[in-house]
Amino acid sequence: MDITIEFTPAPIVMPPAHLPSREIGAALEFHGIVRELENGSALAGLHYEAHEKMARRRLEQHLAELATLYPCVAIHCIHRLGWVPVGEASLYIRILSAHRGEGIALLAATVDRLKQDVPIWKMTQPSPPAP
Amino acid sequence: MDITIEFTPAPIVMPPAHLPSREIGAALEFHGIVRELENGSALAGLHYEAHEKMARRRLEQHLAELATLYPCVAIHCIHRLGWVPVGEASLYIRILSAHRGEGIALLAATVDRLKQDVPIWKMTQPSPPAP
Amino acid sequence: MTLTILAFAQARDAFGFAERVVACAAEDTPRIVLQRVAPGVSLEHLRVALDCEYVTWDTPIGAAAELAIIPPVSGG
């Protein structure tokens, strides 16, 4: 499984679509978007930080393991860091697979593990940079 | 839940992204793509036909029922009809939801029901139109 | 009364037509209508819809205007 992991301080731009083979039957894309209401209070956005080197390694380890459970052709994960305003994506995942079943299962498991185990944090502080 | 269903003879163009509220936390997109190998023989593409009026009504009925199980904000389904070459999408689904769980569950259930119950057919005949 | 019969995909091949208009009575059923139109064609593995709603083969046609013969679907 082809694994690509990126961290970026800039707004996430969907990478260009490209099918590496004629055997891709399912392309799944997920945007995790910052919502206004988090634990009941209205936010303007969230600040994300990561132990980037460890986060990349940990996510790679999880994806290598998940690839044996849900074999897909490729996964591309982009996590934005720094300030992310409400309505913009903090996380983007694209999965290419022969069939939709593995793709959907891999997507669900990847987000679960990322949220449980990968050293990335969202914080309501610090405040957004002054305009 | 906002439901949009389209059938098109033309290549599927992803509809412009638009977040109807600041409470969308997950945007999911699925492309079902025609593969070269179907039951072991190499294809150039597939021909799709539908009982379009019934397919629309049946899919609406399923989505109304699934909306009670997996409440999401919006779902947009596009099914291409006619000749679809290998590597191009026959099906596109976009789901917007507050949380990823309902979105992923709705996507999986929508494709399952579409494949089991909605009057659309793929055929290896007729052949592609002459160039 | 008249009824428009639509046959899709493999059913079109089996019945030999895509669309046919026939006369029928309200108390006729899809099974009776199709046995009259195409005697000997098996209904096994086929479903039927009246005015875009799936029904059983033995549901009276009633006031329906359209009967669709639905072979196993394979969209997506």
Added chain:
Amino acid sequence: MTLTILAFAQARDAFGFAERVVACAAEDTPRIVLQRVAPGVSLEHLRVALDCEYVTWDTPIGAAAELAIIPPVSGG
């Protein structure tokens, strides 16, 4: 030998630093090192990593160059 301690998110607030370089011995553990650096700061709810791999609080530092204090993660 020297060890770079990194403290992220809430751990940065609890420990009062983002990064600190300390001297330690190979047989020291993360628990011992942090008790020396910040006595009284609770390790409850925190995980620890040596050179980017999660370890227990009682794993010897060995040849590791970096100790990261990992509060409950919340990415995505």
